[in-house]
Amino acid sequence: ETGVTQTPRHLVMGMTNKKSLKCEQHLGHNAMYWYKQSAKKPLELMFVYNFKEQTENNSVPSRFSPECPNSSHLFLHLHTLQPEDSALYLCASSPTTSGGAWEEQFFGPGTRLTVL
């Protein structure tokens, strides 16, 4: 496996379900990100982790719970979601979040989530 992988690629869940999205990066990076892409809206940053520590939560509702057990893996735990949470969820990684000029983010293919 190379680059950034995400599983599952598609997920349909009811509002009372609990599910998790998984992201894994094989690039040796130390920073990982969750983004949400809804129809007709720009990509929105949700969470940022740097060296396993959460450094940013962009006012995301608590029904989304991230977990970063190590620098290579990032999870997004979902519970009691709403239909408006249906979107493409993208994971990305970069060497760090230090703000250095040479940082480039690499994205996974995304998980298409549908909440019924």
Add this chain to the structure above:
Amino acid sequence: KQEVTQIPAALSVPEGENLVLNCSFTDSAIYNLQWFRQDPGKGLTSLLLIQSSQREQTSGRLNASLDKSSGRSTLYIAASQPGDSATYLCAVRGAQKLVFGQGTRLTINP
């Protein structure tokens, strides 16, 4: 708060044409600007990254320019091909965040 705008929202051109996609941003205090390509229902593929100290970057038929003082970037695509059809996203990086525009949906007609 940084805002990124991409014009036009959609563009349809015949194959073989040269074209320009535009991106503007409101806060010039950026580290870099990145152009991505996104195919329908798929993730993002990085095309070009321009550092704040650079004026342009080139990769094959793609050329991206950056004018930080005026808050503008352009992506030039030469000799367009049907395979270039996709949504092109511009994103600027300040502090930790990458702020995205809404994209330009490009269709190249054979």
